[in-house]
Amino acid sequence: xxxxxxxxxxxxxxxxxxxxxxxxxxxxxxxxxxxxxxxxxxxxxxxxxxxxxxxxxxxxxxxxxxxxxxxxxxxxxxxxxxxxxxxxxxxxxxxxxxxxxxxxxxxxxxxxxxxxxxxxxxxxxxxxxxxxxxxxxxxxxxxxxxxxxxxxxxxxxxxxxxxxxxxxxxxxxxxxxxxxxxxxxxxxxxxxxxxxxxxxxxxxxxxxxxxxxxxxxxxxxxxxxxxxxxxxxxxxxxxx
Numbered sequence: 001x002x003x004x005x006x007x008x009x010x011x012x013x014x015x016x017x018x019x020x021x022x023x024x025x026x027x028x029x030x031x032x033x034x035x036x037x038x039x040x041x042x043x044x045x046x047x048x049x050x051x052x053x054x055x056x057x058x059x060x061x062x063x064x065x066x067x068x069x070x071x072x073x074x075x076x077x078x079x080x081x082x083x084x085x086x087x088x089x090x091x092x093x094x095x096x097x098x099x100x101x102x103x104x105x106x107x108x109x110x111x112x113x114x115x116x117x118x119x120x121x122x123x124x125x126x127x128x129x130x131x132x133x134x135x136x137x138x139x140x141x142x143x144x145x146x147x148x149x150x151x152x153x154x155x156x157x158x159x160x161x162x163x164x165x166x167x168x169x170x171x172x173x174x175x176x177x178x179x180x181x182x183x184x185x186x187x188x189x190x191x192x193x194x195x196x197x198x199x200x201x202x203x204x205x206x207x208x209x210x211x212x213x214x215x216x217x218x219x220x221x222x223x224x225x226x227x228x229x230x231x232x233x234x235x236x237x238x239x240x
Contacts, residue, residue: 002073002223003066005029005059005115007049007107008080009036012179013131016215017077018042024219027069029062031055031111032080049080050102056114063118073125075222076115078108078153081131083146083181087192097145104149109156116167125168127225129218130157132171132232142193154232161231168225172218173234178208209235 004021008014009030018030018037027041035044043065045058081104085096108130119126135143136150154171161169176182176199185199202208217238221228 001027001069001071002075003027003029003069003071004075004077004219004222005031006077006079007031007111010034011036012181013174013177013211013214014079016211017079017219020212020215020219024223026219026223027066027071029059029066031059049107050099052107052110055111059111059114060118067122071122071124073127073223073225074119074122075127075129075225076112077218077222078111078128078130080107081149081181083143083184085145086142086185086188088142089144092145100145101149104146105152105156108153112156112160116164125225126166127168127170127222127228128157128160129170129172129222130154132157132173134173136171136173141195142188158231168228170228170231170233172221173232174214174218175209175235176202176207177211177214178203179211182208213239 004026006014006017006028009018010032014032015036018028021028022037022039022041029043029045030036031045031047043062045062047055047058082100085092085100112128130153132154133150135147136154139147157169157171186196186203188196190196214235217235221233221238
């Protein structure tokens with residue numbers, strides 16, 4: 001029996017991850033703005049992931065109700081992220097910057113801390129998967145915030161991997177998917193994002209991966225946690 005804690009489950013990959021985990025008979029705690037699915041094995045935590053307020057209490061309450069189920073593994077998937085603001089740095093307000101960093105970087109770090117503290121007495125394998133991106137390892141014009149937050153999350157994951165030898169910790173690059181985030185990217189003005197035409201072509205040429213297929217790859221990787229041997233995985237290597 002395995003437990004998956006997944007953020008950003010209202011739509012996109014997060015929703016597909018929750019659905020896939022439940023389909024495979026696992027228990028799920030989802031965290032997001034709205035409940036993604038009704039299922040006896042699903043616990044929903046309604047929360048704005050831009051804010052830490054009361055999240056500790058909500059998570060501890062949900063976990064306390066499941067503590068006696070004797071899970072063989074518990075997984076935290078930090079999936080929630082935003083791409084905005086897009087454009088040149090001088091156009092960003094403090095609110096733009098802080099809101100982005102709260103969701104993409106600070107919340108995954110904070111939730112990881114809460115997860116490790118709440119489950120330190122649980123006698124099972126612990127796995128932390130942080131959703132990454134190619135933007136974590138290379139600069140992209142107009143994506144200063146997204147590249148910075150994803151790069152920071154990758155470094156945090158790498159540090160955590162060295163610090164917590166008893167926890168499986170990894171970055172997972174899901175590739176380019178057909179999500180609302182992609183819709184937001186395609187709506188950008190070329191003056192703010194010089195590569196916008198490339199992303200529009202991806203949609204026109206049907207080259208965006210369905211989120212359910214990506215979710216299937218990640219859940220398969222995590223459920224066979226004994227086989228996790230490194231801290232960076234790309235969806236491409238799991239589908240070849």
